[in-house]
Every structure is written in C-alpha cells, then in structure tokens.
Amino acid sequence: MTTGKNQFGSKKKVLRALIATVGCAALAMGGYGCTQAQPDPDEVKVIEIKVSHNQSETHYQTKWLEEVAKRVEEKTNGQVKLTIYSSSQLGTIEDLIDQALAGSDVMTLHNWAQAATLGGVPNIAAISAMYTFTAPEGQSGPGAIYPLIQKLLDSDLFAGWKAELADNGFILVTANWYMGERHIYTDNPNGHPTPEDLKGIALRVPGGVTWQAYFKETPATIVTMDGSEVYTAMQQGTLNGAEGPFAQTLGWSLHELTKSVTLTGHGNDTQGFMLGEKTWNKLSEEQQKILVEAFVWGGDEYTKETIANVEADQKKFEDLGIPIYEADRDAYRALSDLAYTSAAFPEWDPDVRQQIREVTGQS
Numbered sequence: 001m002t003t004g005k006n007q008f009g010s011k012k013k014v015l016r017a018l019i020a021t022v023g024c025a026a027l028a029m030g031g032y033g034c035t036q037a038q039p040d041p042d043e044v045k046v047i048e049i050k051v052s053h054n055q056s057e058t059h060y061q062t063k064w065l066e067e068v069a070k071r072v073e074e075k076t077n078g079q080v081k082l083t084i085y086s087s088s089q090l091g092t093i094e095d096l097i098d099q100a101l102a103g104s105d106v107m108t109l110h111n112w113a114q115a116a117t118l119g120g121v122p123n124i125a126a127i128s129a130m131y132t133f134t135a136p137e138g139q140s141g142p143g144a145i146y147p148l149i150q151k152l153l154d155s156d157l158f159a160g161w162k163a164e165l166a167d168n169g170f171i172l173v174t175a176n177w178y179m180g181e182r183h184i185y186t187d188n189p190n191g192h193p194t195p196e197d198l199k200g201i202a203l204r205v206p207g208g209v210t211w212q213a214y215f216k217e218t219p220a221t222i223v224t225m226d227g228s229e230v231y232t233a234m235q236q237g238t239l240n241g242a243e244g245p246f247a248q249t250l251g252w253s254l255h256e257l258t259k260s261v262t263l264t265g266h267g268n269d270t271q272g273f274m275l276g277e278k279t280w281n282k283l284s285e286e287q288q289k290i291l292v293e294a295f296v297w298g299g300d301e302y303t304k305e306t307i308a309n310v311e312a313d314q315k316k317f318e319d320l321g322i323p324i325y326e327a328d329r330d331a332y333r334a335l336s337d338l339a340y341t342s343a344a345f346p347e348w349d350p351d352v353r354q355q356i357r358e359v360t361g362q363s
Helices: 011-029 060-075 093-102 112-119 122-128 142-153 156-167 209-215 227-236 246-251 285-319 329-339 352-359
Strands: 047-052 080-085 106-110 170-178 182-186 202-205 221-224 241-244 260-267 270-276 324-326
Touching: 060 080, 060 285, 080 285, 093 106, 093 112, 093 270, 106 112, 112 122, 112 156, 112 170, 112 209, 112 270, 122 156, 122 209, 122 352, 142 156, 142 170, 142 285, 142 352, 156 170, 156 352, 170 285, 202 209, 209 221, 209 329, 227 241, 241 246, 241 260, 246 285, 260 329, 270 285, 285 324
Parallel strands: 047 080, 047 106, 202 221, 202 241, 260 324
Antiparallel strands: 106 270, 170 270, 182 241, 182 260
16 A cells, blocks of 8 residues: 555644754754754653454454554564554444544544544545445456555545544544445345335444435434444344444354345445544654554555455355345445435535546546
C-alpha cells in the first residue's frame, strides 16, 4: 500500500518545523550554538497504547495484530508497546474513538461510517456503502474486489479524506484491513434470496449510517449492537441473524446458531485503525513511521489470509449442513441507489460513490 510522502498532511507540524528552523538560524547569526538537547536514554519514557478490536481472540485479526505489536516494539527498541484487546473488551468502537480524540492512549478498529461521523469527514462513509464496489465483468469474489479497494486507498481522493481526518485530530494509521465479502446469516432455513424475504427478521448491522440506511430499505427490523453481543441475542431469540464476512461470523461462533446463509455480497470494504492526535504527537517521526509501516504490513498479511480462506470458511458452513443460497444481487443492489440518495446523507456529496467508481476504474 502506498502511504504517501506526508501521511497525514499536518499543517501544525509544518508550522512548528518552520518556527524551529527560523529560530535556529537567528541564534546562529548571533554567534550562539543551535544544537538540540538529546534526551538521556535512561529517561526516555515508554509509550504504551491499548489497541482494541471487536473480533474474537481466535480470529486471525488478533494474530496479525499481535505480530504488528511485536514489530513495533522491536523496531522502536521497546519504546512503543502495543497491547491488543479482542472482543471489544475495552468498550464499543464509538466510545473508544471518543476516548482517543479526547487524548487517551488507545487505538481502535473502526468502519468508514464511524470515521465519517466521529472524524468529521462525511464523504468517507461512501467506502462502506453497500455495492460501492462491483467486481469486473467475468470475475467474482473478494480476490476480484480487493484490487479496486487498493486503487482507492492509493488515490488522491482518499489522501484528501485522510488529511481532513487528521485536521480534526483523527489520525488514520492504516486503512487496508480487508474483511471479505459480507453476506446474510439467519435462523431461517429458507434463506433470503430477495430483499422481500427479510420480512419478519431482526437483523444485526454494524454501527454507522450506511448500514442502517441501506437495510431500512428492506422489510427487516434493524438492530445495532456490538459484535460481542450478537451470539447471546440470537441464542435468546431477540435477534434472528446478522450480516458480515464468513470469517467474522465464524469468529463470533454464529455458525452454531445459523440455519442458512444468503450470498448477497452487499459489502466489500476495508477497516482502519485510528488514534488521537495527542497520542500521535507523543511519538517521534521515526516511531510514527514504524507504527504506520507495521500496521500496513499487518493489513496486507491479514488481507491475503482473508482472501485465501474464503472458500474454506464457506465450506465449514456447508459441512455443517447449513444451506447456502445465491441472492438476487440485482434486486439487493437496486436498494442501494434508493438508500444513498435519501435524506439520510445530507452532508456528503451526492456523486461521491460515482467518484469512487471513477478512481477505481469501475465506470
């Protein structure tokens, strides 16, 4: 993934550097030395950051985050330590973003709708809008979709959104952790080949306006809750199912309660990891670079494993005797045009999804 020469476009950092340079030149002209005091190595403080995500401890997202933490600690000589917390142990994503923006040393996984709302960049929500990405003709599956997403992440369009987030104190460390195609899993053995088949179903969707706006166009009852709560809700019968990638559903053990899978492929997006400006500024430039490079590397490895495991993950459902239905994707896709031209998105540009499609070569 290309991270760009100036990862976050921080105007404040440029201004501080300019002031320091001018001040140093003035001292030199007056005959004074201008060497910066170097900290005593024994007095260098260790920066400890708690990293939260909502996948299970056994999910391979946890494995790769642990590998990222090892890299960061090794390359910073132990001066930056990351502790990984799975299954939303530290709280909801929204709460953790608020904590990070308020100055706490926490880092959290997030989706683009959450970044749009809490980071103050409405257009970025379009990345997670349903059916924003469509595989090239004659190709299918996440292996066909992800190259399109990578084009977006490498684009000037995305770089501009990332800089806007940084201006609001929302530091996007990485954006390339791909979850795979999202489908629908419920306790209805007949599946949901058309949107009308969702009538009477209480369906969990992630936090964020893109999911809510889209699924409100279906007859399903929409329930928003943290992923760690879904299993219990289905077990108790207050929830009929959820949507998401195969790996996530297996990680939450929902295969134990699922009676059908409907292959809608409605979502194809990555997730990011963010921290607040106050924590970011505690890191030296070299430490910032190490953190970014480690998380991008981890995202690349995680994405490869996600794509490689899709068929095997689907087969786990088949081996359990759970029926898998092909959805009428044209019917499901048509709902996205209704949802994203509605009043639910008064702040984003009406043509933002088209902009994404253009920079990714989809139109």
